[in-house]
Amino acid sequence: MAVGQDLNKSYVFILFPFYRLLVFIVYLCFSKKDVMNRVILAFCFLLCISGLKAQQVAAYFVSMPEELLLQIEPNRRKDMIDFFQHGQKGGITNALGGNSEITAMSDKYMSVSLSDVSKMEICVLSKDTADIIAVVRTVCAPACDSRISFYDEQWQLLDTKDFLQLPVNADFFVAQEVSGRDEALGMVDMMLAEYRFSPDNDVLTVDCTIKDYLPDEIYKQIAPFLKKEALQYYWNGKRYELKN
Numbered sequence: 001m002a003v004g005q006d007l008n009k010s011y012v013f014i015l016f017p018f019y020r021l022l023v024f025i026v027y028l029c030f031s032k033k034d035v036m037n038r039v040i041l042a043f044c045f046l047l048c049i050s051g052l053k054a055q056q057v058a059a060y061f062v063s064m065p066e067e068l069l070l071q072i073e074p075n076r077r078k079d080m081i082d083f084f085q086h087g088q089k090g091g092i093t094n095a096l097g098g099n100s101e102i103t104a105m106s107d108k109y110m111s112v113s114l115s116d117v118s119k120m121e122i123c124v125l126s127k128d129t130a131d132i133i134a135v136v137r138t139v140c141a142p143a144c145d146s147r148i149s150f151y152d153e154q155w156q157l158l159d160t161k162d163f164l165q166l167p168v169n170a171d172f173f174v175a176q177e178v179s180g181r182d183e184a185l186g187m188v189d190m191m192l193a194e195y196r197f198s199p200d201n202d203v204l205t206v207d208c209t210i211k212d213y214l215p216d217e218i219y220k221q222i223a224p225f226l227k228k229e230a231l232q233y234y235w236n237g238k239r240y241e242l243k244n
Contacts, residue, residue, distance in 0.1 A: 057110045057124050060133055065155050068135075071095045071114065080112075081105075109199045117141050123197040123204075125235055132163065134204075136195045143212035146195035148204075164204075164233065164240040167193065171242075172208040173225050184225040187218060202235035 058081050062074055071094040072080070079092055084102040091101025091113070104111040108124040118139045125132040131153050138146040148166075150158040160166065169191045174181055192209045207230045211219050233240035 056131075057105065057108055057122055060124060060131075061110055061112075061122060063155065068155070069120075071098070072100055076100075104199055106199050109197055111199075121195075121197050123202070125202060127238060132158070134163070134197070136197065138194055140194075143192050143209045144194040144207075145192040145209065146206075148195050162239065165242070167191075167206055167231055167242075171231060172227055174227060178225065181225045184222045187222055188214075204233040204235075204240055206231040206233070 061081070062077050064077075066073065069077075072092070073095065076092050076094070080100065080102050083089075083091065084105055089101070091099050094100040094114070096115070098115040099113075100115070101113045102110060103113050103119075110122045112120045112122075114120055118137070120138070121136040123134045123136075125134055133151040133153070133155070135149050135151065136146050137149075138144055148160065148164065150160055150163045152158060169185060169188055170176075172191060172193075173185050176182065188210060192213060194207045194209050196205045196207070197203075198205065208226060210222070214222070232243045234243055
């Protein structure tokens with residue numbers, strides 16, 4: 001079955017309860033003669049509309065191809081959404097025997113705990129008239145390290161460099177003119193970083209996590225040359241641009 005068909009079925013699953021509620025509210029609005037009652041019901045109608053919008057990321061989560069999320073089959077993902085929407089904690093037991101749970105969800109953002117050491121974030125970005133699905137996968141063992149991928153609405157993989165210039169080691173360090181900076185940079189052979197989407201806007205934050213894996217004596221030599229703030233990228237409607 002095509003991914004597009006799966007997405008359509010996912011929307012039916014997510015949106016059907018809202019449609020029934022909307023029909024009921026519209027009926028009440030036209031059957032009530034009292035003006036105040038109509039105002040209250042109209043307000044409820046708007047809340048329901050926002051609720052429909054809030055299911056966008058949920059539908060993409062359900063339609064995600066199984067090869068991208070082997071440990072959670074689509075039907076179990078629906079269970080996870082239902083549990084989250086009803087405030088039920090605990091999540092589900094995944095195919096690997098671990099625990100998976102949705103920890104946050106808004107209209108275009110979702111955070112999923114996949115196991116004790118891994119998590120996934122999904123952010124739906126708007127580009128022209130289409131959606132771009134950005135996915136961050138993070139493993140913490142113990143230092144957190146992330147990978148980011150971009151997909152179209154049919155879950156076809158897109159070229160990352162079209163949407164983000166991935167940070168390099170030097171991006172986490174102070175200006176090159178600072179004495180001793182280049183020597184400190186040369187001491188880092190591998191830079192680990194954690195990527196996080198903002199639940200409220202299209203900001204991507206990238207935190208350096210080398211403190212959690214470097215020996216203390218080496219990190220103390222490097223620390224004075226690291227930037228104090230995390231890297232922040234802003235979505236400009238086409239791609240992520242580094243702010244600082």
